[in-house]
Amino acid sequence: MNAGPNIPSQLIDQHGRRKRKLRISLTDRCNFRCRYCMPDTPQWLPKSQVLTIEEIVRVARLMIGEGIGHIRLTGGEPLLRRGLLDVVRALDALRPLGLTRISMTSNASRLAPQAAALKAAGLDDLNISLDSVDPDTFRRMTGRELAPVVDGIDAARAAGLPVKLNSVLLRDDNGGQIVALAEWARARGLPLRFIEYMPLDEPGRWQRAQVVAEAEILAALRGRFGVEPLPRSADPATRYRLDGDYEVGVISTVSNPFCASCDRLRLTATGELYTCLFATQGTPLRERLRAGDSDAQLLERIRDAVWHKQAGYAAQPRAPLERPITMHAMGG
Numbered sequence: 001m002n003a004g005p006n007i008p009s010q011l012i013d014q015h016g017r018r019k020r021k022l023r024i025s026l027t028d029r030c031n032f033r034c035r036y037c038m039p040d041t042p043q044w045l046p047k048s049q050v051l052t053i054e055e056i057v058r059v060a061r062l063m064i065g066e067g068i069g070h071i072r073l074t075g076g077e078p079l080l081r082r083g084l085l086d087v088v089r090a091l092d093a094l095r096p097l098g099l100t101r102i103s104m105t106s107n108a109s110r111l112a113p114q115a116a117a118l119k120a121a122g123l124d125d126l127n128i129s130l131d132s133v134d135p136d137t138f139r140r141m142t143g144r145e146l147a148p149v150v151d152g153i154d155a156a157r158a159a160g161l162p163v164k165l166n167s168v169l170l171r172d173d174n175g176g177q178i179v180a181l182a183e184w185a186r187a188r189g190l191p192l193r194f195i196e197y198m199p200l201d202e203p204g205r206w207q208r209a210q211v212v213a214e215a216e217i218l219a220a221l222r223g224r225f226g227v228e229p230l231p232r233s234a235d236p237a238t239r240y241r242l243d244g245d246y247e248v249g250v251i252s253t254v255s256n257p258f259c260a261s262c263d264r265l266r267l268t269a270t271g272e273l274y275t276c277l278f279a280t281q282g283t284p285l286r287e288r289l290r291a292g293d294s295d296a297q298l299l300e301r302i303r304d305a306v307w308h309k310q311a312g313y314a315a316q317p318r319a320p321l322e323r324p325i326t327m328h329a330m331g332g
Contacts, residue, residue, distance in 0.1 A: 009067030011265070011302070013275070013309035021070045021264040022063055024056060026081035028269050032107050033143035034131070036168055036197055051271045053083050055289050057090045059267060062299055064097045068265075072103040072127075076269065079110045085121045092122025103127065105166075109144060111152030115159040125162040128153055132167075132174045133184040141173050153190070164191040169212040178212075178220040186246040193237045193249040198277070214238065214252035221248070234261050259311060273302060275309035 011019040028045050030038060051059075060071060071091060078084060091102050104118070105127040130149060132138040138146040156163050167174070167181050174181075178194065185192035197211045218240070221227050225242035232238060237249025238256070266274040271286025283305035288298060 009069075009263075011063070011066045011068070011306045013306055015260075015309070015311060017260075017262055017309070018067070019263055019265050019306055020068060021072065022060065022068045023072045023074050023264060023266045024060065025074050025076065025267065025269040026056070026078045026084065026087065027076040029080045030075055030077040030107070031080065031109060031144065032077065034129075034141060034168075036170065045270060049286075050269050051267075051286060051289075053087055053090060055271065055286065056087060056267075057094070058289065059271075059285060059298070060091060060099075061094055061097065062295055063265075063302065064094055064099050066299070066302070067098070069098060070101040070103065071099060072105060074105045077107055077110075078104055079106055079114065084114075085117055088118060088121040088123050101125070105129070106152070107142070107144075107149060108152030108156070109148040112148070112155035115152070115155040115161060119159040119161050123161060125164070126156050127164050127166050128156075130165045130167055130181070131169075132177055133180060134174075134177060137174055137177065141170075164193065166193050166195055168195045168197055169217070170197050171210045171212050175212045178217055179224045182221060182225070182242065182246075182248060185248075186242065191247060191249070193251055195251045196253055198253050214250045214256055217250055234263060236262075265306065273305050275305055279310070 009018040009020050013019070027050065028042075030042075032038070060068075064071075073084075073087065075081070081087070088102060091099065101124050102122055103125050104123055106129070108126075108128045108130075111126075111128075128149070130153075131141050133146070135146045138144075138149075153163055153165075165181075165185050169175055169178070181194075182192060194212075194217050196213060218227060221240070221242065225246075226244065228241040228244070230239040230241055230247070235249070236253075237251045239247055239249050241247050262276070266277070266282075267285070268274060268282060271289065272282030272284050274282040283301060285298065285301065288301065293301075
């Protein structure tokens with residue numbers, strides 16, 4: 001795909017961080033039941049509360065004009081959103097304005113039949129959640145089968161879509177499978193990122209004892225591989241090279257927060273702009289879109305929200321106490 005003009009981001013917060021990435025949740029619905037993401041009894045949003053494709057594209061267009069260059073589609077599970085291909089095509093048409101990359105995060109269980117069409121529509125790459133390569137552990141953690149996910153990964157690669165794997169580690173579930181995940185991904189030449197279990201949603205539900213910290217992840221890897229640290233970049237993952245020929249990343253939000261370099265924003269399925277994954281509330285845009293606000297009025301709200309972005313988890317290392325949204329509706 002042709003890259004658009006290189007526009008310096010005009011979205012800057014009070015801590016001097018410029019925003020270049022926007023994550024857009026297309027739906028709160030998901031066919032998995034990962035306990036670190038999904039409530040025990042989820043209440044799905046009515047369709048009337050979810051942004052339309054036209055509303056999504058309008059917000060995206062405005063923010064691209066402010067310097068957002070990378071958009072990631074999330075959920076819930078974005079493959080459950082009706083009109084997903086239309087969303088990707090509409091975003092692809094915004095590249096001349098400055099959009100350079102369209103990504104998607106998915107559980108991949110329904111990806112195989114759509115992978116080629118997504119590539120043709122303009123999708124550039126995929127992050128796929130894969131918390132275990134052991135079928136029993138995977139079923140226990142997600143409530144679903146592993147095989148369709150592997151099929152989705154294979155189909156994406158066959159379609160020419162680069163794939164990166166994300167593994168959230170919970171000590172009592174897959175905490176002992178770090179090496180197995182690395183070996184599986186390395187054998188297939190797939191980049192892998194381990195993610196510390198984050199204190200999101202219900203404070204009484206998250207338990208620090210379940211966090212497998214970066215130091216423990218590295219200790220497990222060193223028992224099997226030679227591990228070489230790589231220079232730190234703006235990416236949230238700290239990168240390491242295994243045995244000189246394979247790279248993994250560790251996203252250590254809990255033990256080593258990366259808030260100082262945060263360059264991303266999140267638009268929920270209901271049209272709220274969250275400037276931080278741990279924020280207790282967002283800035284509502286859906287009502288203003290439907291009330292007929294001009295582009296200038298919407299941009300004023302967006303800029304104000306970004307400017308007042310807080311320092312992040314590093315400054316207040318705890319779960320959000322109360323908020324009207326859960327992780328499955330905000331996106332990762």
